[in-house]
Each structure stands twice: as C-alpha cells, then as structure tokens.
Amino acid sequence: MSADEMTYAEGIRRGFEWLMANDPRVFTIGQGLWSPWYVGASMTDLDKKFGKERVIDTPVSELGTTAAAVGAAIMGYRPIVIHPRMDFMVLGTDPIINQAAKWSYLFAGRSTAPITVRGIINRGGEQGAQHSQSLHSWYAHIPGLRVLMPATADDARDLLIWGTLSDDPVLYIDDRWLYEQTGVVSEVDPDVKLSDVGPKLRREGGDITLVGAGWTVKLALEAAEILAGEGIEAEIVDLRQINPIDHTLAAQSVSRTGRLVAIDGSWSNCGLSAEILAGAVERVAPANWKAAPRRITLAEAPAPAARSLEAVYYPDADGVAEAARELIHG
Amino acid sequence: MKPTFHKLHRSTLGDLVEPGAYRDPVRIGNRSREALLEDLACMLRIRKTEEQVGTLAEQGIVKTPIHLAIGQEAIPVGLSRHLRPSDAVFGGHRSHAHYLALGGDLDGLIAEIMCRETGVASGRGGSMHLIDRARGFAGSVPLVGATIPLGVGAALALKMDGQGGVGVCYFGDGACEEGVLHESLNLARVLNAPAIFVAENNLYSSHLDIAQRQPNDRLARFAEAHDMRARTVDGNDVCAVAAAAEELVGAARAGDGPGFLEVITYRWRGHVGPDANIDVGLRRSATEVAAWKKRDPIARLASALIADGALDEAGYDVLKQQELERVNAAIAAAEGAGFPDPATLLDHVYSEGA
Incomplete structure (x- = not known):
C-alpha cells in the first residue's frame, strides 16, 4: 500500500477523526469503544485523542444507549452509536425505527433526530447464526431512515462524514470483510448532502x-x-x-x-x-x-x-x- | 407435597393508595400565594381542556386517540414550577397536561388534537405527539417506556452543554415493566446524567391494576436498585410534588446525579377515550373511581387557598369560567382552521429531501 492509499478500516477511522476534530457536536457511544477487538482497527486510539467524554464505552444496553443517543441528537448533538455486530443491534432497534426515523415527520420538521447508527456486519469464521447477520433490508424499509452501505475505502470515510453531518437519521453499515480493501485517499469534502449521494x-x-x-x-x-x-x-x-x-x-x-x-x-x-x-x-x-x-x-x-x-x-x-x-x- | 407460593402482591405505599386518605386541603405553608393561584389556574386549564376534549371525542369530532389526565393535574404543575425553558421534557401518550403545565400554547394543542394544519405538529402528530421546544417540551411519544431513555440522552446532552439543564421523562407504572427502564436508570447513574425520572403511578396500565402486574406497588424500588435518589409523594398535592421536584431537580442541576420522582395518583377517566373504563378494568369499579375523586388535586388546593383568604368562592368560579372560555375559544379557532393539504403528504420525511 502506497502513502496515498488507505484501507477501508482506516477510512472509517479517518472519518471519525475528521468529524471529531471539526465538529464539537459529534460524540460516539457504544459497547467496546475502549477496546480494540470490538471494532477492529476502525476506531483505534480515538478515545486517547478525543477523550473518554466524547468516545463513550457503555454498559451492555443496546436499547438504552441507542435511545439515549436519539435524545442527545434531538438536543442538537451528532452522536454516532456503535453496534459492533448488527445481530445485537436488533435489541436497540425500537428507537431507530419508532423514534429517530419518524421524529422529523411527527413534528412537521420542528425537531429532528439526526443520529448516526453504525451497524457492523461481522460474519464468517464459524461464528454461527447470531454473530453473522446483515439486516440492512429491514431498515431500508423504513421511510425517514437513510441507510448507507460503503463499498470502498473513500466511501467508508466519506459516507460516515456525510451521514453524521446530515440532518436526517442515518444507518451506516460497514462490513468487516472489507476492512483490508485499499483505495486512493482523496480530499474530504464535508459539504456533500446525502440527497445528492446516489449510486x-x-x-x-x-x-x-x-x-x-x-x-x-x-x-x-x-x-x-x-x-x-x-x-x-x-x-x-x-x-x-x-x-x-x-x-x-x-x-x-x-x-x-x-x-x-x-x-x-x-x-x-x-x-x-x-x-x-x-x-x-x-x-x-x-x-x-x-x-x-x-x-x-x-x-x-x-x-x-x-x-x-x-x-x-x-x-x-x-x-x-x-x-x-x-x-x-x- | 403441595407447593407454596409467596403472596402475589403486597402494597408498601400505605395510605398513599387509600383514596380515603389525603383528602384534606393541601398544606400551603409560606409558599407564594401568587404562584399558587397560578398553579390553580394551570390545573383548571388542564382539567377544562381534558373535559372539553373528552366531549369532542364523544361527539365524534375528535378521532385521534385521547388519553385524559383528569385527576393527575397537580403532578406536571408542581414539577414544572422548577423547570426552565432550556430543560428538555419528554412526555408519553397521556401528555396534554405535561405540555400545558410548561406553558405550552393552548390553541396549538387543541388544533393538533383536532388534526389541523395550525396544530403544534401541523396535524401530523395528533393527540399523542405534542411539541413546544420554546417552552422546553421536547416531544411526546406514546410507545410505553420510550420517553425514558430519550430523557437520559437529553440529560447527557445538557450535561455536555454545561449550563445546568436537566432532561425530564414522564412515564407511568406500566412503563416500569419495560426493560428499558432498567437500562436507562443504570445508564443515567453511570454517566451521571442530570435526568429526572417522573413515574406517574396511577395504579393502572390500560385495563390491569398494578396488583395484577407487579409484586409491589412502590415504583421507587427500581431507583433504589440503581442506587439513585428517589422520592415517593402524594401526586394529588401540588405542594408536595413541587417540594420533591425542587430537591431532585436542584441536585441534578448541581451535578449531583439523576433523581426519581414517584407520584401517586389516579386517573378519573379510562386508559383511552372519555369514559371512566369501569367496564374495562378487571377490578376498576365505580365505587373506586368515586372514592378517588374525593382526593381531587384541584379542590384540595382551592380549599386551602380559600381557607387562607387568598381566594374566595366567587373568585374561584371566575377562574374556572375563564379557563373554560379559553379552551372553548381554542376549539372555535381550530374548527375554523384547515386540515393539512394532501399535497404536503411527503413533506418532512427527510430534512434534505429524498
């Protein structure tokens, strides 16, 4: 890998780094954020660089944590909730579907819940039925919830940035089978709107x-x-x-x-x-x-x-x- | 050998759940008479609103499911006295009172219940989705227990803001049977979030009374399990609610952690709709409803103020009439307003457009 290339996992990490360095509204919360083995190399040392007040490792409470992030988003923050496996994210799905996705519509745009949920697909390796699922289609059924699936290293970084800066709630789904993919590093353009992010x-x-x-x-x-x-x-x-x-x-x-x-x-x-x-x-x-x-x-x-x-x-x-x-x- | 069972339910709330108790005028002490008269007016506004909305539902004019808080008026009024517009309050399905107690706009409320474009949610929400950000009412949502973690998250945000704000969530005794309560209490304590958990214990969830759903009727036990400051008070005494709220909110603002306020009350009407639900509740009887009406939070405050000389019977009648007229004016205004334009069906699904 040359100096102007990065891996997909590094793209995710740089997305977090850019967001936290440039937007004080951004914090990230979820299980395993202070431990490297939950999220691979995709969040390495973020807690050391930005502090444990903004990179929050939580109790084992997918539902409470995801919904609390929705509450913080309603108050103007841009939380990124981490679910190291989509299977476990099922436990925290009510606030994504019933609250965040509907919040803008419910109140005719007077309030929004611009949460970003990061669901990681982590499968293979004989992990079995409850450590393998890719449930993107479920979530893509819901009006009001944007669902992003980066396939390349630069999209891994940029879709995280654009998703977090979007005024809409976003589900960002990355895949551990792509973490070693490499791609050429481009400049970050933070002004892209998700309404303009097409295929x-x-x-x-x-x-x-x-x-x-x-x-x-x-x-x-x-x-x-x-x-x-x-x-x-x-x-x-x-x-x-x-x-x-x-x-x-x-x-x-x-x-x-x-x-x-x-x-x-x-x-x-x-x-x-x-x-x-x-x-x-x-x-x-x-x-x-x-x-x-x-x-x-x-x-x-x-x-x-x-x-x-x-x-x-x-x-x-x-x-x-x-x-x-x-x-x-x- | 015959198996033995523990008694299914025990009450540890004592007189608080005996409708024959706590019927006396509330003790107003040296509280500001002016503030108490405002509280009385606000409670009357809530009651007149709920009564008139109930009538509109009986007439078929209001279709949206209504959950009336008649009998529970003292709780939000006592609490809201210690809240600020910069705080964040989340309500549930029975939240007209929560909204009005914060000073929420009456016209906007009535119009929303009547699903008009002039409603607080432009007719998209209905009775169960109210909002008034300028007053600190961050939104109401009816999924049981849903407000609890939203309040914790708002509290976390307000802690990050560093201005002493608190996040408040209202919920009922039924919501305490949802697992999310446990997660939220734990999370609030671990994060030291300035959250105020307001458990309105009206002893019923839908058709089942609490004895059929929980082994113990005291909800503060959940807070104690999470090592959280908790108070249990008579929810039909606006002064008792205010005193407990002042203590818990003050501690949260000072960075001394979340608080759990359990208020014992009773809803005079049914779970949903204008009637008393004596035919729905397996053990809810007309006798029980009539007994609880004698613990009326409004009459108890009014009689205290009359005995004190701060109010007289004529003045009380004027107050009631004024609030009724305000509600009727709001209904007339809503009746004259239009329903949302079908062309706007897809507005606000996405902030940025699809």
Missing part, C-alpha cells in the same frame, strides 16, 4: 449489469475480472445509499446491457435484491430485456457455523460469474 458505476461494460452494495460490490468486481478473461464485459453499479434508493443508474445500465444480476449479502425474500429487480423491471422497457433477471443471495437459512456449510452458504465471485454466463449464454 456509482464501479466498472463499465456492455454485456451485463451487476448491482450490489457494500461487500457484494467487491464480489461483483472479482466476478467481472473472471468474466473479462472470457470476453464478457460486466458493468457494476454500487448503490451506496439503499434508502431512499435511486434506481436510475441501474435502470440506465440494464437498458443498455439487457441483463441484470442483483447481488446481496443477505436473504432474498423481501430483501434488497428484490428491490433492485423491481426497480429495474419498472423502468426498463420489456423489449430491452435479453434475459430474465437473476438474484444472488444467501441461502434461505440462518448462518451455519461449520466451514463446510459456510462455504456453500455465502455467495462468491465464481457463483456470480456463473450466473452471468447463464444469462448471456442461456
């Missing part, structure tokens, strides 16, 4: 469109390399913000390629992959479709522990490439 093309190609968010963008990129070796050029759309969702870029791509594979690191039923397909079907003229769209998702089961089962449970780049071949070759 990005991560690769251009005319044969097939692959759409994902977070970790599945990495899978798509790896699959595209495999396919390129076979003369198939895939176009890759990184959604970045899945609620509210902008289908425009994916639909434009599919209108050109005529083929779509949606990739999601969670289950299929009523999930993000279904939303991707629906968004394209509603926008792409029937005549432009060359094949029925496909979904690559987890198997419809809780995550298993044994490595032999994990190997078939999680999608991989070979599986994405195989689905693409089937769409192209019939």
Whole structure:
C-alpha cells in the first residue's frame, strides 16, 4: 500500500477523526469503544485523542444507549452509536425505527433526530447464526431512515462524514470483510448532502449489469475480472445509499446491457435484491430485456457455523460469474 | 407435597393508595400565594381542556386517540414550577397536561388534537405527539417506556452543554415493566446524567391494576436498585410534588446525579377515550373511581387557598369560567382552521429531501 492509499478500516477511522476534530457536536457511544477487538482497527486510539467524554464505552444496553443517543441528537448533538455486530443491534432497534426515523415527520420538521447508527456486519469464521447477520433490508424499509452501505475505502470515510453531518437519521453499515480493501485517499469534502449521494458505476461494460452494495460490490468486481478473461464485459453499479434508493443508474445500465444480476449479502425474500429487480423491471422497457433477471443471495437459512456449510452458504465471485454466463449464454 | 407460593402482591405505599386518605386541603405553608393561584389556574386549564376534549371525542369530532389526565393535574404543575425553558421534557401518550403545565400554547394543542394544519405538529402528530421546544417540551411519544431513555440522552446532552439543564421523562407504572427502564436508570447513574425520572403511578396500565402486574406497588424500588435518589409523594398535592421536584431537580442541576420522582395518583377517566373504563378494568369499579375523586388535586388546593383568604368562592368560579372560555375559544379557532393539504403528504420525511 502506497502513502496515498488507505484501507477501508482506516477510512472509517479517518472519518471519525475528521468529524471529531471539526465538529464539537459529534460524540460516539457504544459497547467496546475502549477496546480494540470490538471494532477492529476502525476506531483505534480515538478515545486517547478525543477523550473518554466524547468516545463513550457503555454498559451492555443496546436499547438504552441507542435511545439515549436519539435524545442527545434531538438536543442538537451528532452522536454516532456503535453496534459492533448488527445481530445485537436488533435489541436497540425500537428507537431507530419508532423514534429517530419518524421524529422529523411527527413534528412537521420542528425537531429532528439526526443520529448516526453504525451497524457492523461481522460474519464468517464459524461464528454461527447470531454473530453473522446483515439486516440492512429491514431498515431500508423504513421511510425517514437513510441507510448507507460503503463499498470502498473513500466511501467508508466519506459516507460516515456525510451521514453524521446530515440532518436526517442515518444507518451506516460497514462490513468487516472489507476492512483490508485499499483505495486512493482523496480530499474530504464535508459539504456533500446525502440527497445528492446516489449510486456509482464501479466498472463499465456492455454485456451485463451487476448491482450490489457494500461487500457484494467487491464480489461483483472479482466476478467481472473472471468474466473479462472470457470476453464478457460486466458493468457494476454500487448503490451506496439503499434508502431512499435511486434506481436510475441501474435502470440506465440494464437498458443498455439487457441483463441484470442483483447481488446481496443477505436473504432474498423481501430483501434488497428484490428491490433492485423491481426497480429495474419498472423502468426498463420489456423489449430491452435479453434475459430474465437473476438474484444472488444467501441461502434461505440462518448462518451455519461449520466451514463446510459456510462455504456453500455465502455467495462468491465464481457463483456470480456463473450466473452471468447463464444469462448471456442461456 | 403441595407447593407454596409467596403472596402475589403486597402494597408498601400505605395510605398513599387509600383514596380515603389525603383528602384534606393541601398544606400551603409560606409558599407564594401568587404562584399558587397560578398553579390553580394551570390545573383548571388542564382539567377544562381534558373535559372539553373528552366531549369532542364523544361527539365524534375528535378521532385521534385521547388519553385524559383528569385527576393527575397537580403532578406536571408542581414539577414544572422548577423547570426552565432550556430543560428538555419528554412526555408519553397521556401528555396534554405535561405540555400545558410548561406553558405550552393552548390553541396549538387543541388544533393538533383536532388534526389541523395550525396544530403544534401541523396535524401530523395528533393527540399523542405534542411539541413546544420554546417552552422546553421536547416531544411526546406514546410507545410505553420510550420517553425514558430519550430523557437520559437529553440529560447527557445538557450535561455536555454545561449550563445546568436537566432532561425530564414522564412515564407511568406500566412503563416500569419495560426493560428499558432498567437500562436507562443504570445508564443515567453511570454517566451521571442530570435526568429526572417522573413515574406517574396511577395504579393502572390500560385495563390491569398494578396488583395484577407487579409484586409491589412502590415504583421507587427500581431507583433504589440503581442506587439513585428517589422520592415517593402524594401526586394529588401540588405542594408536595413541587417540594420533591425542587430537591431532585436542584441536585441534578448541581451535578449531583439523576433523581426519581414517584407520584401517586389516579386517573378519573379510562386508559383511552372519555369514559371512566369501569367496564374495562378487571377490578376498576365505580365505587373506586368515586372514592378517588374525593382526593381531587384541584379542590384540595382551592380549599386551602380559600381557607387562607387568598381566594374566595366567587373568585374561584371566575377562574374556572375563564379557563373554560379559553379552551372553548381554542376549539372555535381550530374548527375554523384547515386540515393539512394532501399535497404536503411527503413533506418532512427527510430534512434534505429524498
């Protein structure tokens, strides 16, 4: 890694560092913030640099802590709540969905609850069903709650900054399987509004469109390399913000390629992959479709522990490439 | 061998839950007569508001679910005397009184209950979602127990501000059965947040009385389990509430930690709607409701002020009439206001727009 590159985990850490150095309203609260093994290298030494009054390690109380952060956000602060595993975040979901997401609407904009919740996807390694989940689709169902899924190192930093500075409540979901990804360091532009943060093309190609968010963008990129070796050029759309969702870029791509594979690191039923397909079907003229769209998702089961089962449970780049071949070759 | 069980419920609140007790005029001591007359007017404003809103519901004019606080007026009035507009107060489903006691705008309240554009939440909230930031009322939300951690978070923010502000959450005896109470009390103590937990113990949660839901009727025991300063007082005595609030709020402002104020009271009407719910509560009887009406927080203050000479019967009647007229004027104003424009349905979902 060269000097002008950073890892995804370092991107997250720099996002925190920028926010806490530049905005006195920002504090962060959650379990494990004074211990490196909860959040990997993504928050290293923040407590030493900014103090334990602004980097608050808490009792084992997801619900109380998340809701207290909502209360502080209503009072004008910009708290970032850390849930080191999304599975445990389920315990703190009531204030996210019932309070923060609705606060602006309930009071017709007279008050807002601009909390940022950071939910970390931490799976694999035989951790089993309650240490593995990626529940982004649940949360993306809720009007008023912005849901961000960074796929690259600079987005890991920038989406955290933009999300925290946004006047809307934000769920920022990062993925431990991306922490070692590297990317080129750009300048921080703090003035970007989330209403302007739409999907990005991560690769251009005319044969097939692959759409994902977070970790599945990495899978798509790896699959595209495999396919390129076979003369198939895939176009890759990184959604970045899945609620509210902008289908425009994916639909434009599919209108050109005529083929779509949606990739999601969670289950299929009523999930993000279904939303991707629906968004394209509603926008792409029937005549432009060359094949029925496909979904690559987890198997419809809780995550298993044994490595032999994990190997078939999680999608991989070979599986994405195989689905693409089937769409192209019939 | 036959198994043995502990008695399911024991009352440790003594006379506080005996409606026959605490019926005398409240002891006003050397408190400012002017302030007490203001308190009386505020309590009357709350009662007249609730009575008229109940009538509107009976007439089918108000559809939004209403939870009336008739009988509980002394609690927010006694507490709010020791609060500032820079504090943050969160209420629950039964919060018209909490809002009005802080000086919340009556017209805005009535219009919101009638779901008009001129309401405090522009008709988006209804009866259970009130707000008046300028008066310190940070919002009311009806999910049972939801206000408790919001108050803790506001208290944490006010502690960071360093201006001596306090975060206040109102909740009832039912909310004490939610796990979030435990988390919030613990968190407030560990963070030394200046939070005031106001437990309005009206002995009922929806249709079940407290003896059917908890092994002990004294809610302050939860605070004691978290090593927190707690007071339990007669919630139908505005002076007793004010005295306890002054002590707990003062300590929190001074950085001496959160406080738990348990106030014993009784709602004259049902959980929701204008009637008394004597047909809903498994053990709630007309006799019990009638007995509690004799512990009327308004009559007890009025009779104390009349005995003292600060008020006479004629003056009391004028006060009642004035407050009724204010409420009726607010209703007339709301009736003349429009409902929200359907074109604004999606406004305020996102602050920045989608």
